[in-house]
Amino acid sequence: MDLGHWHYHENFPQESCYGFIYEITNLSSQRSYIGKKQIEKIIKRPPLKGKKNKRKLITESDWKTYTGSCNELNSDIETYGKENFAFTILKLCYNKWELAYYEAELQFKLGVLLSDKYYNGIINCRIGRKPKKK
Secondary structure (H helix, E strand, C coil): CCCCCCECCCCCCHHHCCEEEEEEEECCCCCEEEEEEECEEEEEECCCCCCCCCEEEEEECCCCCCCCCCHHHHHHHHHHCHHHEEEEEEEEECCHHHHHHHHHHHHHHHCCCCCCCECCCCCCCCCCCCCCCC
16 A cells, blocks of 8 residues: 555554544654544535536545645755655544544644653644544
């Protein structure tokens, strides 16, 4: 299975996975970034002529080449090169709620806003109750 530049310690079940929590580490400074990435994206198209419902097209996102949303991190990757960074998948998530919840939980647990060890500058989350199983 092609994971791009990402490393994962187990078999990667892409077909049932919604996204993942990741850590990108600068190998020279040991500074890290904790984030989340969806594997699939939904493209909403207008309805066909004579129909009312919008069409949803599910396609693969850019996750294999993704380098995070932090400008400072991306600047360092550009300066030092991708080979000087470790891209690690920490946890697989199977729905949108899990993805948001576990990213925020890990960021708070590690204290990413309290330490200069992390690139993270914000913890952005809006999470409701856990969805009921169908």
